[in-house]
Amino acid sequence: MGGEVARLDGQAWWTQMLMAPGRPLQQVWRALLPQPAAGQVRIRVTACGVCRTDLHIVDGELPWPGHPVVPGHEIIGRIAALGKGVTRLAVGQRVGVPWLGWTCGRCEHCLAGRENLCPNAQFTGWQRAGGYAEQVLADARYVFAVPDGYDDAQAAPLLCAGLIGWRAYAMAGPAARRIGLYGFGAAAHLIAQVAVHQGREVHAFTRPGDDAAQSLARELGAAWAGDSGQLPAQPLDAALLFAPVGALVPTALRAVRPGGSVVCAGIHMSDIPSFPYAWLRGERRIVSVSNLTRQDGDTFMHIAAELPLRVHTHCYPLSQANRALDDLRAGRFAGAAVLLANDSAAGGAGHA
Ligand SMILES: [Zn+2]
Numbered sequence: 085m086g087g088e089v090a091r092l093d094g095q096a097w098w099t100q101m102l103m104a105p106g107r108p109l110q111q112v113w114r115a116l117l118p119q120p121a122a123g124q125v126r127i128r129v130t131a132c133g134v135c136r137t138d139l140h141i142v143d144g145e146l147p148w149p150g151h152p153v154v155p156g157h158e159i160i161g162r163i164a165a166l167g168k169g170v171t172r173l174a175v176g177q178r179v180g181v182p183w184l185g186w187t188c189g190r191c192e193h194c195l196a197g198r199e200n201l202c203p204n205a206q207f208t209g210w211q212r213a214g215g216y217a218e219q220v221l222a223d224a225r226y227v228f229a230v231p232d233g234y235d236d237a238q239a240a241p242l243l244c245a246g247l248i249g250w251r252a253y254a255m256a257g258p259a260a261r262r263i264g265l266y267g268f269g270a271a272a273h274l275i276a277q278v279a280v281h282q283g284r285e286v287h288a289f290t291r292p293g294d295d296a297a298q299s300l301a302r303e304l305g306a307a308w309a310g311d312s313g314q315l316p317a318q319p320l321d322a323a324l325l326f327a328p329v330g331a332l333v334p335t336a337l338r339a340v341r342p343g344g345s346v347v348c349a350g351i352h353m354s355d356i357p358s359f360p361y362a363w364l365r366g367e368r369r370i371v372s373v374s375n376l377t378r379q380d381g382d383t384f385m386h387i388a389a390e391l392p393l394r395v396h397t398h399c400y401p402l403s404q405a406n407r408a409l410d411d412l413r414a415g416r417f418a419g420a421a422v423l424l425a426n427d428s429a430a431g432g433a434g435h436a
């Protein structure tokens with residue numbers, strides 16, 4: 085692709101860019117390295133997870149930000165340059181960049197410790213350039229240290245599948261012992277392990293006939309795995325919805341006990357069909373999860389360091405980003421898709 089020529093000047097790098105919704109990503113070369121502004125860092129990307137939110141952006145299911153998008157918000161890389169005033173991080177350090185890229189710090193939500201709801205927030209790989217690239221700039225305050233014990237490809241999915249999965253799981257509350265996971269992809273396969281480790285009983289509900297996801301769920305300690313249309317033998321205390329399928333909301337509601345909750349973890353979902361009020365009655369709750377706070381990140385990274393989690397990755401070179409998105413859309417792999425900016429840099433390519 086002309087890469088060798090461009091590399092001769094030592095500065096050139098490239099991104100996978102979305103010019104308009106519904107189009108394939110396009111390889112775009114950049115002549116100069118971006119210089120971090122005050123408070124920012126420049127990161128040489130080694131791995132970036134492929135999240136379902138990226139698909140929603142590419143497919144035009146989320147508002148278009150008004151400029152071309154470099155997707156990717158599960159970024160792992162090494163700090164290559166520090167902007168003025170950044171003292172918390174060092175050049176060469178391995179870090180992760182999540183979906184929450186910037187918040188205003190002044191609105192009622194930020195001041196109340198709910199920066200995930202900040203109306204002025206900027207998100208990585210949407211309003212801000214993301215990690216489908218060899219280089220990325222990030223606000224140093226929103227960058228996480230990444231636990232040792234995970235190679236770059238394995239660490240990438242922790243940044244969203246892990247963090248958002250954790251927030252959804254925490255929303256179910258400590259009293260939820262029997263937990264249903266609807267949609268057993270990147271997030272669910274991580275959170276299932278946390279739940280099992282904490283002594284919860286995990287039930288994995290997948291697309292009908294998705295044997296690969298069901299056997300992965302059993303392998304990771306799920307007490308039961310089966311098709312999403314099935315009802316559990318005993319009612320669930322909580323159901324976490326990771327699949328972007330609105331029809332699963334009433335399905336999950338029927339599976340939870342009185343007082344139980346259905347937690348919708350996705351940023352986008354197809355419409356929820358109407359259902360009899362009796363399915364909600366009994367103080368059942370339907371709640372959504374939006375984004376993450378830095379506190380969620382710190383808590384989850386701590387858990388990930390302690391466990392450790394087994395991360396099932398399905399790796400692609402960065403140049404194959406379109407194929408990775410297509411495979412995710414079609415459900416062609418189990419676990420988490422990860423793009424490797426440089427095949428030799430990330431190590432552990434392939435299934436973990
Ligand atoms: Zn995500």
Ligand SMILES: [Zn+2]
Nearest residue numbers: 188191194202
């Ligand atoms: Zn705010």
